[in-house]
Amino acid sequence: MLHMRGSLQSFAGALFAAAFLLMQGPARAQDPTLAETRAIEALISSQIDAFRSDDSTRAYSFASPVLQRQFVNPETFMSMVKGGYQPVYRPKSVAFGRLREVKGNLVQEVFVVGPDGKDWTALYAVEQQPDGSWRISGCKLLDEPRVSA
Template identity: 35%
Template sequence: MSSNQRVGWVRRELGGLAVLGLLMPLVAGAARLGEADVRAVRQVVESRLGAFAAGDAKRAFSYASPSIRARFGDASRFMAMVQGSYPMVVRPTAALFFLAQKDHGTEAANVTVRQAVQLRDRKGRLWKATYLLERQAGNVWRINGCVVVAGNAKSLT
């Protein structure tokens, strides 16, 4: 192996290790969230999206954390805010779920999770919605917020 080949090999190996190093915190965070919690978190977000699509404000509001429920007071106010500020989550034509991630630094008694979902709206635009969920009493997950940003890809795949 020539000197140039060795340098190229070392660069490729170090590059691979660097990428692996960047991904490890994501994988480690996901690993600490049990499979049952991963499924439960996704189910809550899917259920809320289904409630929005059905126009069921009361059911959509039921997935909100106590602090969100207190902030809006009732389902109709909550639904009006979502329809006005986040229309892309009301009736997306497609949704792609990413692996839920446990927030770093959260303690077992107050676990917070991020569930990212790529959505396609009715005009074909892509959005990334990151739902913030909190574990409530009785091991129930509730949504405590959502951050939506415009996507930059052309497809969900």
């Protein structure tokens, strides 16, 4: 049974990564505004806070509708995060980098120190909803420490 659970988590993690890599959207006509940057940072911070308190319902609420359909319910979503995204599930520290456009989508760099003390860069893809709010549409963890100039 544990093997099947691990396989399900691996499959769910692969779906999450695939959603991130396959995102396509219309090109933006302008750079992100300060208001957009603040809203997106608040969104990601709120989801990380929900992870830290094991509030699966709240964490799931910040996911885009597409991700919510893929992961069916808050418990499945949280299981995937616990299994494959420990650096954002239980970060020791979080710092925001650039918000940039990638293939017509906004991607927020987030520098995290994972629970084991290792540095990671999390790339959060976000999408604006019809009501103007923002939701997280994917996260890709890169085994890259923050580079300072």
